Amino acid sequence: MLLKLLPGDVAITLAGENATTERIEEIRRIYGLDRPLLVQYGHWAFNAVQGDLSNSLLSGEAVTTTLARVFPNTLFIVCYAILLSVAIGVPLGLLAIVRAGGLADRLVMLGSSIGVALPNFWIAMIFVVVLALNRQWFPATGFVSPWQDLSAAIWHATLPAVALAASGISEVARQLRSSLVEVLNSQHFRTLHAKGLPFGPILWKHGLRNVSVNLLTVISLLVNRTLAATVVVEVVFAIPGMGNTIVNATLQRDFPVVQGAVLAMVLTVITVNLITDMLYSILDPRISQR
């Protein structure tokens, strides 16, 4: 967490264009920007562990209030996108392995190569132009909170979530395929085959169970990736979430907000990693015995 940020020229921004040097100095003093970097950071960290992330330099709003307002929106879209990635990626990966070497396999692999290389904000824009502006099937921008109106919220979040899921689907399908190939070529699957089990049960009962740990790893990495990608996609759709907050705060050098938002995201990732670690031992009892 050595992400301590230089004061930059936020004081100059705050003071306005024609401010005198004295006025800038005064503002620096009020906001504590004149103190040494380490003191500022220590002060911030000390308050942060007590749940006080200090206030935005520009709006004066407490950072925790801002985060409480925007973070659920981001979480909603991220969860939606990950759900889509798994719901579409797993069947595609299975399809590829069932038809290994065939046309479907090659199509899935080609599609997933493209999906990984797509800039997600670009695919988001194409969705907006083609599906929202030209055909008006979906709303182009904006966001509805799921607490207010769930169906409208899903409606508004669909395009961003699909745009985010493009790389997620590819990643899940690709990883599932490659780990299944490895498992299916192993000795104990040859034994299952030899004792006369048909391919279906081998794949469903034994194959999936064996790759579930790998799949879980992929999904937990996806959370990290999707959280990062949502920053850009939110800007395209003008969603009032973490992404827009971080980008605006960075452009305006409003560092308490940047710090608070980054902290919130890192805590989310760490929580997900923790949950993943606990799920590992449920899926694979051998892990907890070590």
Added chain:
Amino acid sequence: MTDTTSTPLQQAQIDRDSFVVRFKHWLIDDPVAAAALATLIVIVGCAIFAPWIARDHPALQDYNVMLEGPSMAHLLGTDDLGRDVFSRLIHGASASVYAACLAVGVATILGIPIGLIAGYVGGWADEVISRVIDTFLSFPAIVLAIAVTGVLGIGLTNAMISVGIVFAPQLARLARARALVLKQELYVDAARCFGASSSWILVRHVLPNAIQPVLVQMTLLMAVALLAEASLSFLGLGMQPPDPSWGSMIARAYLYAQIAPAQMYAPGIAILITALAFNTVGESLREALDPTSRRS
């Protein structure tokens, strides 16, 4: 790669063929990768020779031809300020190639030495470095890059240095893992017995043998860096106007997407093809260099 002078027996066998011969075999075995490599060479060529390929100046404004469709004079039409899109696309290639190389270069210079030292020295140095690497890896990459860009200042070079800093832990972890294995090797022991210093062993014996997986990862990171450049420029944190970059071109075209949708596609497709080419070459290199992944 062609480290033929440090020759324990197995190294000699692997390196029996010269680099050129092995390279030729790789290209023949994997025509898709060869095509991808050719694409990359074309793109780098465009980047280097941009002023000669696209004669119109990328920032030249002509208000008589705003937001026009493709024509003979302007192959891909013009943008909202009457600038030639084809010219901007070609010049944008320089920005992208520069950005990707800078980010991966920074990541290499930071990550490789740190990783090698952590793996080779071990002990508390390894403990500390590994913890720091783990911490960095739990940051969502773009978010961290945005925050670091905020500190360094907005602009393409600073943005890509940030991306490089964010990527460094990935290379460091890889280099550390290789160093852990390599320090057990007989030839490293031998060098130590002859009184070679640790830094000499690291540079002369560990680094050349750790380079292959790192090279693969670097190629794959080029694609990620390219996408990161596009994202950051799109957000206004990277390339600043009037200079073109593919990300900022998309951002600009988005504003006029309803009038001139075609302009959005060209830079996006350029990004897609370049990233795809880097990934294809990287994956193919991985398979060619790593015997265990050849089965799948």
